[in-house]
Amino acid sequence: MIANERRKRLTDAMQESGLDAMLVYGNAWQGDYLRYATDFGILEGQGLAIVRGDGHVTLYVDSALEADRAALDCPGIETVLAPDLTSEVEAALNRMRNQSMGAAPQRLLPRRIAARAGELKITDETSFVDRLLMKKLDSEVAAIRKAAKLADEGYKVFMQAARVGRADYELIAESEAFFRAHGVDDNFQIIGIGGIEVKGMAPPSGKRIQAGDMVTTELTPCVDGYYAQICRTLVVGEPTAEQNGAHALWREAMEAGIATVRDGVTAADIAKAENDVFRRHGMGKYTTSEFTRVRGHGMGLFADSKPHILEDVTTRIDAGMVLIVHPNTYHPAVGYMVLGDAVAVTKTGCEVLTGTPRELFSVAG
Amino acid sequence: MRRGLMGWNAEELPVAAIEARLARLRAAMQGAGLDAFIVYTNNTRPSAVAWLTGFTPYWSDALLLVSKSGAPVFATALSKRVSEWIRTTDPVSEIVNTPQPGKLMGERLAKDKAKRVGVLEYDMLPAGLAHDVETAAPAVEWSDGTAMFAALRREVDEPERKLLAKADAIAVAALREAESGKAKDAGTLAGLIEQSARLAGAEEAYIAVAPDLAADRRLNRTSQPTPLAERFAVRASIAYKGCWVRRSRTFATDSANADAWLDRVADSIEAGKAVAEQVAANVKALPNAKLAKYTVESCTGSYPLSALASAPASGQFLVLTVELTIDGAPWLGARPLIAGSR
Numbered sequence: 001m002i003a004n005e006r007r008k009r010l011t012d013a014m015q016e017s018g019l020d021a022m023l024v025y026g027n028a029w030q031g032d033y034l035r036y037a038t039d040f041g042i043l044e045g046q047g048l049a050i051v052r053g054d055g056h057v058t059l060y061v062d063s064a065l066e067a068d069r070a071a072l073d074c075p076g077i078e079t080v081l082a083p084d085l086t087s088e089v090e091a092a093l094n095r096m097r098n099q100s101m102g103a104a105p106q107r108l109l110p111r112r113i114a115a116r117a118g119e120l121k122i123t124d125e126t127s128f129v130d131r132l133l134m135k136k137l138d139s140e141v142a143a144i145r146k147a148a149k150l151a152d153e154g155y156k157v158f159m160q161a162a163r164v165g166r167a168d169y170e171l172i173a174e175s176e177a178f179f180r181a182h183g184v185d186d187n188f189q190i191i192g193i194g195g196i197e198v199k200g201m202a203p204p205s206g207k208r209i210q211a212g213d214m215v216t217t218e219l220t221p222c223v224d225g226y227y228a229q230i231c232r233t234l235v236v237g238e239p240t241a242e243q244n245g246a247h248a249l250w251r252e253a254m255e256a257g258i259a260t261v262r263d264g265v266t267a268a269d270i271a272k273a274e275n276d277v278f279r280r281h282g283m284g285k286y287t288t289s290e291f292t293r294v295r296g297h298g299m300g301l302f303a304d305s306k307p308h309i310l311e312d313v314t315t316r317i318d319a320g321m322v323l324i325v326h327p328n329t330y331h332p333a334v335g336y337m338v339l340g341d342a343v344a345v346t347k348t349g350c351e352v353l354t355g356t357p358r359e360l361f362s363v364a365g
Numbered sequence: 366m367r368r369g370l371m372g373w374n375a376e377e378l379p380v381a382a383i384e385a386r387l388a389r390l391r392a393a394m395q396g397a398g399l400d401a402f403i404v405y406t407n408n409t410r411p412s413a414v415a416w417l418t419g420f421t422p423y424w425s426d427a428l429l430l431v432s433k434s435g436a437p438v439f440a441t442a443l444s445k446r447v448s449e450w451i452r453t454t455d456p457v458s459e460i461v462n463t464p465q466p467g468k469l470m471g472e473r474l475a476k477d478k479a480k481r482v483g484v485l486e487y488d489m490l491p492a493g494l495a496h497d498v499e500t501a502a503p504a505v506e507w508s509d510g511t512a513m514f515a516a517l518r519r520e521v522d523e524p525e526r527k528l529l530a531k532a533d534a535i536a537v538a539a540l541r542e543a544e545s546g547k548a549k550d551a552g553t554l555a556g557l558i559e560q561s562a563r564l565a566g567a568e569e570a571y572i573a574v575a576p577d578l579a580a581d582r583r584l585n586r587t588s589q590p591t592p593l594a595e596r597f598a599v600r601a602s603i604a605y606k607g608c609w610v611r612r613s614r615t616f617a618t619d620s621a622n623a624d625a626w627l628d629r630v631a632d633s634i635e636a637g638k639a640v641a642e643q644v645a646a647n648v649k650a651l652p653n654a655k656l657a658k659y660t661v662e663s664c665t666g667s668y669p670l671s672a673l674a675s676a677p678a679s680g681q682f683l684v685l686t687v688e689l690t691i692d693g694a695p696w697l698g699a700r701p702l703i704a705g706s707r
């Protein structure tokens with residue numbers, strides 16, 4: 001079972017690092033550290049877990065609804081309903097004060113607990129867990145592979161829902177119904193509808209599709225806690241020559257990035273490969289933070305995890321990492337355009353996990 | 366992450382209503398001797414900032430600083446490109462994009478020579494932000510402002526009542542999907558209910574199912590094809606424009622009497638009296654029913670809904686959840702209400 005494999009890996013790594021216990025924090029936004037240690041996908045409130053060297057895990061949650069959910073989803077761990085989360089966990093930490101303990105992610109720990117880190121011998125071990133989160137077990141990659149297949153299926157549903165007059169949130173509603181019926185508990189998704197006025201993607205605002213609009217989305221279903229992302233753009237009606245030209249550039253950039261992915265390169269190498277294509281076409285300006293955030297990122301128990309694919313990120317890319325390569329940015333003639341595929345890094349290159357054609361799709365106008 | 370309809374609408378939440386809320390906070394600050402007030406937000410803890418500005422984060426986190434006067438300062442590590450979107454949900458704040466929101470807040474406090482500053486849920490402030498704020502404003506005396514803020518949230522104003530009513534109408538309609546017989550399994554049913562809620566404009570929809578209530582009363586998020594038994598239950602936690610409600614229903618051939626009973630109980634909840642006693646007294650009116658469990662939730666801080674231990678105030682928004690055993694069979698239900706509204 002994937003959760004047991006992860007926990008064994010975590011406790012083995014703790015032993016190697018001389019840690020007696022780990023304190024991990026999570027909420028519905030930043031849930032990956034908590035999920036790694038407990039396998040609990042928290043939705044409401046906040047959770048803290050203490051993982052002991054012998055593999056015993058105590059999960060503290062401050063919502064009674066979440067305590068019920070944790071007991072159902074994670075029968076192998078101890079769940080404690082702690083309405084006063086900070087006090088309850090602080091009391092547990094007081095009882096462990098002679099032990100060497102790490103915490104992750106330290107920056108999100110409740111202030112009151114973090115303020116006593118020195119006294120309680122708690123060290124910041126965020127990067128320690130980050131390494132485990134980034135370089136995945138085979139079973140983790142298999143889960144992401146499943147999620148990627150559902151990303152492909154979900155995009156078909158999204159495309160079928162896109163037609164003139166429909167609102168952005170209605171497209172997402174259709175995708176979500178499909179996902180809930182097909183083993184997808186969660187989904188990260190943002191959307192953009194329109195033309196040159198669209199500078200990025202965001203949650204739905206109620207904007208309705210008009211003929212000729214480009215519809216962009218970043219769709220990220222979650223299976224067994226693991227997210228896989230796909231980015232595609234469609235046009236409502238026939239694409240213009242400028243839209244087709246822009247898409248060809250995006251595709252060249254994405255494929256240059258994917259061709260660079262292999263064990264031993266850096267995140268910067270991948271970003272540079274993508275951005276060089278833009279620069280060659282006189283579009284280098286649109287690879288900057290004024291127009292785009294990242295040129296891809298890691299995926300796993302978090303939809304947008306480390307490493308960020310940027311030219312100033314020197315993180316080594318290792319076999320076992322899973323990334324999305326997406327040269328998403330603004331084009332002055334057509335607006336914000338996206339294209340991205342999920343890949344699993346191998347020793348010699350990468351396995352592309354998403355299978356949706358790399359086309360600028362057209363739906364009936 | 367939030368992926369439903371998000372956006373501020375002046376008709377639903379007039380700027381005057383937001384300014385009235387800010388004025389109430391500032392009056393409370395003055396009473397407590399506070400020069401400023403800091404509120405944290407992320408998508409698990411959005412409610413206090415949503416109440417003060419209209420803003421709910423779909424991702425990431427942020428801090429809001431309310432000083433004695435002037436526009437609130439909203440600082441986030443989200444990039445400047447996201448500011449345009451933030452503005453569509455928050456008509457009142459000065460929006461600042463900075464890699465270190467805590468440092469910026471501390472610097473503002475230091476510049477304003479703030480002496481005493483309240484923080485909502487101070488103990489729970491994320492350590493990184495807390496460190497940055499405190500380091501940049503070393504002279505400030507910090508004060509937990511949780512109780513002060515909760516007092517402001519005791520009575521909902523008219524715009525909030527309407528937004529809550531809209532969220533509840535979405536939840537009620539969405540749960541009717543379970544009556545249609547279209548879904549035979551829990552995952553499909555969850556999808557249909559969520560689809561209904563999102564098509565109606567829900568900002569968020571958390572659907573939980575107990576597929577065989579006779580076997581297990583606990584509800585859980587699901588996307589699995591678990592068959593639905595003759596007696597099952599569904600909970601829909603629905604947000605509309607930052608306002609959250611919960612509705613739970615038991616679906617069985619004999620649940621109608623208990624459903625109607627819950628409506629009567631919810632409509633009769635009085636302010637100033639313990640809800641436990643009021644619920645227990647009403648159980649006697651339902652033949653062969655035994656009270657298994659009840660909970661009362663409200664929105665008093667950054668959480669959309671959390672357990673309320675005290676007797677409700679007049680005009681306070683609540684969600685009442687009751688679990689009964691009736692003639693040996695389990696039944697559960699939940700619905701929102703305004704205390705003392707009868």
